[in-house]
Amino acid sequence: MNRYIHCTIAALFITVYAYGFAQNKPGFHISGSVMDTKGRPLAYANVFIAQTLQGSMTKESGEFSFVCTGTGDLTLICTYIGYRKHTRTLKSRPGSSISVTIVMDTQDITAKPVTVYASSFSAADEKGVTLTSMDVVRTPGTAADLFWAVKTLPGMQQVDEGAGLFVRGGDVSETAVFLDGALIIHPYKYESPTGGYFGTFNPFLLKGTYFSSGGFSARYGHALSGVLSMESRDIPGRKTIGIGIGLAAESAALEIPAKNGKLGFSFSGNISNTKMLFELNRCTKTFSRYPASFDVNFNTVYKPGPNTKIKLFMFRQDDKIGVEVDDPDYSTQFYGNGSNQLFNLQAVTLAAKHILIKANAAVSTYANDSRAGVLDITTKDKLLQARASAEYQPNADFCLRIGAELLGMRTDIAGMVPLTREDYDPAAPCMKIDTDYASDRTAGFIETEYLTPFGFSLVPGLRIEHESISGQTSADPRISAAFPLSGSLSVTAAWGVYHQPPRPEYFDPYIGNPGLGLQKSSHIIGGLAYTRDETIFRIECYYKKYSSLLLEDPSVNYTNDGHGYASGIDLFAKHRMGRFSAWASYSYLHTRRKWMDLRELASPYFDITHNATGVITVDLPRNLSAGCSFRYASGKPYTPGPGMYNTERVPPYAKADITLSWIHSFLGSDMTIVYAAVSNALNRINIFDYKYSADFSRRAPVKSSFGRSFYFGFQVNI
Amino acid sequence: MKNPSSVLILLLMAFGSILYAGESPDSLFIAGKTHLAGAVNSWDITELMAARSYFERLADAGKMEWLSRYYTGLASNRIVQYYLGQNDKKQARRFVDDAIGQLERSIELKDSFAESYALLSNLLGTKIGLKPILGMRLGAKSGVLMSKAMQLDPNNPRVLLISGQNAFYTPKMFGGGKNKSMEKLTRAVACFDTATVQNPVLPEWGHEEAHAWLGRLYAEQENFPEAEAHYLKALEINPGYGWVKFMLFPELRKKQESEK
Numbered sequence: 001m002n003r004y005i006h007c008t009i010a011a012l013f014i015t016v017y018a019y020g021f022a023q024n025k026p027g028f029h030i031s032g033s034v035m036d037t038k039g040r041p042l043a044y045a046n047v048f049i050a051q052t053l054q055g056s057m058t059k060e061s062g063e064f065s066f067v068c069t070g071t072g073d074l075t076l077i078c079t080y081i082g083y084r085k086h087t088r089t090l091k092s093r094p095g096s097s098i099s100v101t102i103v104m105d106t107q108d109i110t111a112k113p114v115t116v117y118a119s120s121f122s123a124a125d126e127k128g129v130t131l132t133s134m135d136v137v138r139t140p141g142t143a144a145d146l147f148w149a150v151k152t153l154p155g156m157q158q159v160d161e162g163a164g165l166f167v168r169g170g171d172v173s174e175t176a177v178f179l180d181g182a183l184i185i186h187p188y189k190y191e192s193p194t195g196g197y198f199g200t201f202n203p204f205l206l207k208g209t210y211f212s213s214g215g216f217s218a219r220y221g222h223a224l225s226g227v228l229s230m231e232s233r234d235i236p237g238r239k240t241i242g243i244g245i246g247l248a249a250e251s252a253a254l255e256i257p258a259k260n261g262k263l264g265f266s267f268s269g270n271i272s273n274t275k276m277l278f279e280l281n282r283c284t285k286t287f288s289r290y291p292a293s294f295d296v297n298f299n300t301v302y303k304p305g306p307n308t309k310i311k312l313f314m315f316r317q318d319d320k321i322g323v324e325v326d327d328p329d330y331s332t333q334f335y336g337n338g339s340n341q342l343f344n345l346q347a348v349t350l351a352a353k354h355i356l357i358k359a360n361a362a363v364s365t366y367a368n369d370s371r372a373g374v375l376d377i378t379t380k381d382k383l384l385q386a387r388a389s390a391e392y393q394p395n396a397d398f399c400l401r402i403g404a405e406l407l408g409m410r411t412d413i414a415g416m417v418p419l420t421r422e423d424y425d426p427a428a429p430c431m432k433i434d435t436d437y438a439s440d441r442t443a444g445f446i447e448t449e450y451l452t453p454f455g456f457s458l459v460p461g462l463r464i465e466h467e468s469i470s471g472q473t474s475a476d477p478r479i480s481a482a483f484p485l486s487g488s489l490s491v492t493a494a495w496g497v498y499h500q501p502p503r504p505e506y507f508d509p510y511i512g513n514p515g516l517g518l519q520k521s522s523h524i525i526g527g528l529a530y531t532r533d534e535t536i537f538r539i540e541c542y543y544k545k546y547s548s549l550l551l552e553d554p555s556v557n558y559t560n561d562g563h564g565y566a567s568g569i570d571l572f573a574k575h576r577m578g579r580f581s582a583w584a585s586y587s588y589l590h591t592r593r594k595w596m597d598l599r600e601l602a603s604p605y606f607d608i609t610h611n612a613t614g615v616i617t618v619d620l621p622r623n624l625s626a627g628c629s630f631r632y633a634s635g636k637p638y639t640p641g642p643g644m645y646n647t648e649r650v651p652p653y654a655k656a657d658i659t660l661s662w663i664h665s666f667l668g669s670d671m672t673i674v675y676a677a678v679s680n681a682l683n684r685i686n687i688f689d690y691k692y693s694a695d696f697s698r699r700a701p702v703k704s705s706f707g708r709s710f711y712f713g714f715q716v717n718i
Numbered sequence: 719m720k721n722p723s724s725v726l727i728l729l730l731m732a733f734g735s736i737l738y739a740g741e742s743p744d745s746l747f748i749a750g751k752t753h754l755a756g757a758v759n760s761w762d763i764t765e766l767m768a769a770r771s772y773f774e775r776l777a778d779a780g781k782m783e784w785l786s787r788y789y790t791g792l793a794s795n796r797i798v799q800y801y802l803g804q805n806d807k808k809q810a811r812r813f814v815d816d817a818i819g820q821l822e823r824s825i826e827l828k829d830s831f832a833e834s835y836a837l838l839s840n841l842l843g844t845k846i847g848l849k850p851i852l853g854m855r856l857g858a859k860s861g862v863l864m865s866k867a868m869q870l871d872p873n874n875p876r877v878l879l880i881s882g883q884n885a886f887y888t889p890k891m892f893g894g895g896k897n898k899s900m901e902k903l904t905r906a907v908a909c910f911d912t913a914t915v916q917n918p919v920l921p922e923w924g925h926e927e928a929h930a931w932l933g934r935l936y937a938e939q940e941n942f943p944e945a946e947a948h949y950l951k952a953l954e955i956n957p958g959y960g961w962v963k964f965m966l967f968p969e970l971r972k973k974q975e976s977e978k
Contacts, residue, residue, distance in 0.1 A: 051779050
């Protein structure tokens with residue numbers, strides 16, 4: 001026993017000696033400070049030597065100090081939540097000291113820069129949320145449609161009861177829609193000359209949405225007025241089965257994650273048949289074929305490594321409609337059949353430490369058969385596109401983007417068309433068309449985002465586009481800036497030039513003009529933005545100048561002699577207080593155009609002077625949620641007689657909607673949403689236009705489809 | 719090696735050389751646990767941050783990374799609670815996201831440790847509290863994680879404690895409610911009473927916390943004697959437990975006096 005005690009004492013002596021030796025070795029003294037890119041000290045940052053516990057935490061002043069015992073090359077690490085891990089190599093010299101200054105960069109190179117763009121609304125879930133998928137669904141009167149929800153934002157004109165995006169005095173064709181970088185040339189269901197009744201994509205297929213009503217960056221082209229850019233969802237977090245049944249639609253969805261979150265599949269299908277909806281709610285229109293649609297989506301996302309993502313998005317949608325045409329001269333039915341397909345392969349990779357590469361290739365096809373009286377035409381579009389861009393962001397203050405695009409569009413049009421536009425009288429004079437067009441576009445852009453030392457950010461860029469039929473090349477300089485006046489208040493400004501080619505059929509030698517060129521617009525925007533916690537307020541003024549617009553011409557069909565302007569003020573306010581959330585938008589617009597059949601400078605049919613929307617949602621006890629919205633818009637211009645281009649206006653538009661939803665879990669693990677909606681609660685029949693007889697002696701109003709109407713359904717997610 | 723004394727000397731020399739290198743894995747975790755427990759008692763943000771930094775360094779050094787990540791997440795969770803108490807939601811959001819990331823990584827490295835799932839489930843609940851709209855997406859996920867924790871270790875007292883806390887904040891119709899919470903916390907206390915420490919590096923926190931939560935529930939029901947008994951039990955387990963000592967007990971006294 002005695003021997004054990006001796007041995008233990010000896011061992012303890014050795015241990016204490018060894019430990020003491022370790023502690024008495026001359027150390028390498030490291031001190032310094034940690035700050036963010038604006039020079040502000042960061043308290044509680046963790047500074048330490050890699051693979052050891054030797055380190056320290058910074059004080060309120062951002063300073064730290066510790067002694068390390070290692071020798072040779074050491075890796076110093078600094079971490080701070082929300083910032084990118086900082087590492088640097090130090091040469092350890094025992095007995096000496098070193099002082100270092102560490103500047104921490106914000107976390108993720110793929111994160112959106114802090115720049116506030118003029119006129120833009122981002123709906124990415126994590127940042128500056130303005131409009132999320134849930135906002136889309138919860139906003140009364142939007143019928144859970146993204147495009148309808150976007151129409152509640154400022155700068156949008158309420159032209160009819162469809163989903164068409166008429167932006168700041170621009171026609172619906174002047175807003176480009178993108179999904180995962182791919183241009184979507186037919187983004188509407190039940191397509192019509194003013195867009196369509198609904199958007200093609202279900203909001204729950206989307207992760208984020210960016211909408212710009214003007215002054216958008218050089219990354220986006222093919223548009224004179226606005227941009228809606230959507231991003232599809234990533235790998236699902238868990239396996240989910242969703243089933244939805246409503247008065248006019250049934251849907252099913254399945255989401256499956258695999259390979260430890262590296263792979264994910266999402267499938268969804270929707271069938272819409274509006275017969276019951278229209279019959280129950282006594283529709284003002286007569287349908288020979290109730291609007292019906294079917295769509296299916298399959299999305300695969302694969303992450304082969306931590307910095308690479310590959311996404312394949314496949315989508316198909318079919319719709320059909322048969323409706324009576326409002327015209328005092330004749331009676332006929334309009335029949336439409338549409339089919340839309342998209343295959344988009346996208347890859348994103350962090351190729352080097354600061355370089356993000358994005359590329360996508362897409363094929364989309366669209367076919368539409370339209371019949372109404374004398375009109376009997378089939379249109380087929382096929383768009384092949386490839387796009388690549390590189391983003392170099394060495395720090396949070398600077399980002400350089402450069403990219404290139406190739407688009408090949410093929411259009412086939414065959415059938416009979418009336419000689420006078422929109423004259424579908426079965427006895428009207430008509431002509432036969434059977435032709436095809438090929439239009440190729442190439443584009444490149446360069447853009448930088450720069451946070452100046454004076455605290456304001458600048459985004460200058462240049463976009464160059466070439467269109468093959470016209471043979472024209474455009475060079476569009478653009479710049480936007482944000483000047484922070486305080487932590488929550490900033491001034492924004494943007495200026496830019498935009499070009500858009502006419503659709504290929506306008507180049508036809510018989511019905512168009514092969515000599516046409518690109519249409520042009522320029523935007524000047526200035527605004528003030530206030531964002532603090534749960535409150536957002538924005539005011540913006542803008543002026544847009546249009547030139548080289550298409551103008552009908554009796555001898556050569558169309559020329560580029562059209563021109564015009566649009567100016568206005570947009571207001572947006574959003575606030576959340578406890579259970580209540582509210583937002584309101586107002587737009588004032590003054591626009592004149594000499595364009596298409598407007599032979600003199602006049603109001604185009606989308607010149608809606610005042611547009612206002614107010615939305616309130618409230619979370620009630622027992623998981624009930626209610627919301628109501630009210631929209632008001634000035635009357636749409638119409639032409640009451642020959643040569644009196646849009647000199648009169650229809651009565652103002654007004655609509656109130658109410659929704660109620662209830663969330664419940666019937667089985668403990670499910671999430672069931674039961675909802676009911678009253679649309680047009682004031683039972684007001686809005687008039688969107690008057691159709692005149694050829695001699696203007698009689699007219700028929702084009703009215704809204706419903707008076708007060710009801711909708712209900714439920715959605716179960718397991 | 720026949721002589722047992724030489725074996726002992728070699729073992730102790732080995733221990734000495736570990737000390738020379740600076741670290742013994744067990745002692746490192748025990749030191750970290752002690753540090754974090756002290757920080758929770760004093761409810762001092764600098765101490766909580768220091769405890770979090772310590773475990774983050776352990777994770778970087780590769781010392782049982784799954785466990786280091788768990789403790790880093792646990793420390794971040796305490797920091798979240800601190801900032802919520804200060805009504806600083808911005809900071810709370812930062813640390814909720816950090817804690818979630820740490821626990822997800824811990825689960826990735828060891829998917830059989832029930833307590834990581836339970837804590838992650840709790841953090842998702844906190845995230846929903848900070849941004850209710852996320853409830854639609856994260857509510858069900860939180861439930862799935864808690865079910866997984868219960869499936870892996872149904873009698874783990876910390877899993878039951880967290881389950882009781884979750885039930886406290888979950889509406890009755892979604893399987894929560896005060897009665898459910900009390901039922902789970904009572905079970906948690908019973909499991910704490912019989913639990914034995916099998917491995918000193920593993921978590922041991924929560925015994926006094928379970929009594930504190932039970933006391934809080936009884937106080938809400940105005941069953942003051944039961945509430946007091948649980949608070950006293952919590953202080954008996956941890957005499958320095960600041961939450962009971964400086965908040966819950968004084969609140970109870972006030973209520974008792976106003977009843978008189």
